[in-house]
Amino acid sequence: xLTTIANLHNHIEEEVKIGxxxxxxRSSGKIQFLQLRDGSGTIQxxxxxxxxxxxxxxxxxxxxxxxxLYVWGKVRKDDRAPSGFELDVINLEVIHIAEEYxxxxxxxxxxFLLDHRHLWIRSERQRAILKIRAEIIRSIQSYLDxxxxxxxxxxxxxxxxxxxxTNLFHTKYFDEDAYLxxxxxxxxxxxxxxxxxxxxxxxxxxxxxxxxxxxxIEFWMIEPEMAFVDHQGNLEVQEKLVSHVVQSVLTNCKLxxxxxxxxxxxxxxxxxxxxxxxxxxxxxxxxxxxxxFTWGDDFGAPHETLLAEQFERPLFITEYPxxxxxxxxxxxPERPEVVLCADMIAPEGYGEIIxxxxxxxxxxxxxxRFQEHDLPTKDYAxxxxxxxxxxxxxxxxxxxxxxxxxxxxxxxxxxxxIPFPRMLNRMYP
RNA sequence: UCCCAAAUAGCUCAACGGCAGAGCAAUCGGCUGUUAACCGAUAGGUUGCAGGUUCGAAUCCUGCUUUGGGAGCCA
Numbered sequence: 274x275l276t277t278i279a280n281l282h283n284h285i286e287e288e289v290k291i292g293x294x295x296x297x298x299r300s301s302g303k304i305q306f307l308q309l310r311d312g313s314g315t316i317q318x319x320x321x322x323x324x325x326x327x328x329x330x331x332x333x334x335x336x337x338x339x340x341x342l343y344v345w346g347k348v349r350k351d352d353r354a355p356s357g358f359e360l361d362v363i364n365l366e367v368i369h370i371a372e373e374y375x376x377x378x379x380x381x382x383x384x385f386l387l388d389h390r391h392l393w394i395r396s397e398r399q400r401a402i403l404k405i406r407a408e409i410i411r412s413i414q415s416y417l418d419x420x421x422x423x424x425x426x427x428x429x430x431x432x433x434x435x436x437x438x439t440n441l442f443h444t445k446y447f448d449e450d451a452y453l454x455x456x457x458x459x460x461x462x463x464x465x466x467x468x469x470x471x472x473x474x475x476x477x478x479x480x481x482x483x484x485x486x487x488x489x490i491e492f493w494m495i496e497p498e499m500a501f502v503d504h505q506g507n508l509e510v511q512e513k514l515v516s517h518v519v520q521s522v523l524t525n526c527k528l529x530x531x532x533x534x535x536x537x538x539x540x541x542x543x544x545x546x547x548x549x550x551x552x553x554x555x556x557x558x559x560x561x562x563x564x565x566f567t568w569g570d571d572f573g574a575p576h577e578t579l580l581a582e583q584f585e586r587p588l589f590i591t592e593y594p595x596x597x598x599x600x601x602x603x604x605x606p607e608r609p610e611v612v613l614c615a616d617m618i619a620p621e622g623y624g625e626i627i628x629x630x631x632x633x634x635x636x637x638x639x640x641x642r643f644q645e646h647d648l649p650t651k652d653y654a655x656x657x658x659x660x661x662x663x664x665x666x667x668x669x670x671x672x673x674x675x676x677x678x679x680x681x682x683x684x685x686x687x688x689x690x691i692p693f694p695r696m697l698n699r700m701y702p
Numbered sequence: 703u704c705c706c707a708a709a710u711a712g713c714u715c716a717a718c719g720g721c722a723g724a725g726c727a728a729u730c731g732g733c734u735g736u737u738a739a740c741c742g743a744u745a746g747g748u749u750g751c752a753g754g755u756u757c758g759a760a761u762c763c764u765g766c767u768u769u770g771g772g773a774g775c776c777a
Contacts, residue, residue, distance in 0.1 A: 297737090297738075297739095299735090299736045299737070299739050299740090300733090300736080300739090301732090301733045301734055301735080301736075301739095301740095302732065302733045302734075303733080303734045304733095304734040304735065304736080305736095306735075306736050306737080306739085308737085317736085317737080319735080319736095321734070322734080323734090337728095338727085353735070353736090353737090354737090355737075373712075373727075373728060374727085375712070375713080375727090376713085376727095377712090377713060377714090377726060377727045377738085378726085378727090378738045379713075379714070379725090379726055379727080379738060380713085380714060380726095380738090381713060381714070382713080382714075382769090382770090383769085383770070384768090384769050384770075385712095385713070385714095387769095440775090455776095456777095477777085479775090479776070479777090481774095481775060481776070482703065482774095482775090483774085483775065483776075484770090484771080484772080484773090485771085485772070485773080485774095486771085486772090487776085487777080488775090488776075488777085489777090492777065493777095494777065571775090573773080573774075573775095574772095574773085574774095575773095616777095624776095624777085625776075625777060626777070627777080628776085628777065671777065672777080673776090673777030674777085675777080676777055677777090687777095698768085698769080699769095
């Protein structure tokens with residue numbers, strides 16, 4: 274029966290069969306070392322010429338990088354092996370002799386690797402990142418589910434923009450114009466009025482000509498929305514969620530973090546509560562640091578980094594000027610020139626990973642905002658209805674998955690955090 | 703959209719106005735404990751494209767294409 278490499282520690286001194294790819298080989302005249310992987314882990318297979326059948330010896334000799342095969346062998350503890358185990362190969366059955374493999378066991382350029390992304394993900398480092406991405410998704414969902422949230426799926430095809438500013442991907446819905454979603458938030462507000470606490474998890478699309486290490490054209494967001502929760506309650510959910518996710522990765526992905534060379538001590542400090550500063554205070558801090566910045570402007574990436582560097586935990590910047598934020602955000606009743614919103618800025622220069630706010634629940638004010646922003650009221654009639662039929666205070670936020678993965682993994686660029694990145698000028702593979 | 707940089711063997715790079723080279727990968731051979739194994743040999747080229755300067759251009763100039771980094775915008 275087939276077992277996996279991750280499972281071999283349960284089979285010491287036993288004979289096992291595994292299905293594997295050979296990612297590297299080292300050999301001498303009378304001994305061969307096969308570097309084997311099966312997705313669950315890696316192990317070295319050892320063949321001694323005087324101990325295996327010559328046909329098996331020759332078959333092993335002919336294996337090329339990334340050839341696939343079944344291997345029968347005896348699991349042996351060995352302190353010389355990085356994983357602590359080796360496999361003494363008894364028999365093997367070749368499934369496929371791979372053609373010359375483009376990705377060598379050495380350094381490559383980014384362009385080349387992205388062109389071969391379908392193969393690049395086989396590498397130890399990329400596998401570690403995708404494992405951590407999966408763990409992050411798993412821990413987000415299990416946390417929200419355990420806190421009484423329900424997963425609700427908003428549509429991907431939408432009739433118009435949720436937040437007029439960003440560029441949308443245009444497509445056709447038969448004879449009508451349609452756009453790929455850039456946020457499911459407005460639909461989640463409707464869902465929160467039905468189910469109380471909800472969250473969405475899905476892809477979003479921005480046709481922005483952004484070319485930085487923090488941007489993708491297609492990326493995934495988690496968007497929780499909560500009825501009867503105010504601005505402060507919103508922040509508490511966010512910090513608890515993020516600390517839970519970081520601690521889950523620390524517990525369940527030790528090997529992967531080690532492969533990535535991540536500084537664990539920085540992640541261990543990520544415990545709720547997170548520091549909060551207002552926009553006003555952030556501006557003061559920037560000015561004190563010698564930055565020329567006027568109240569009312571939005572922060573750029575360098576500003577966020579400068580502020581985040583003053584803290585070891587993610588930083589909430591709250592209550593931005595109304596003019597630079599989205600139309601649906603609720604003004605502070607005591608100070609209507611700012612809104613009850615917060616951005617969560619990750620440490621170490623990873624930038625904004627969450628944007629959230631309390632939403633406008635007053636139908637009159639929302640109507641006014643539609644006029645001010647020149648939004649088509651017809652397209653948003655359903656959204657106005659939410660305020661007409663039992664409106665309640667409610668809040669929500671959007672968590673950018675790829676930026677979160679990049680931060681937790683300690684990566685230079687978000688392109689490695691998603692299996693097949695969609696970037697400006699790159700849609701292959 | 704703007705600013706900066708790069709493009710040479712399958713890959714990573716060198717050659718910077720005067721014979722286009724090395725390492726890795728590939729192929730062949732050697733080696734009984736290798737960890738990106740090592741050693742020897744073989745093969746591998748329209749120097750991104752188009753023009754220009756020059757006795758001579760991978761090298762200098764102009765345009766284009768592609769890619770990377772950054773800005774803006776955002777998650």
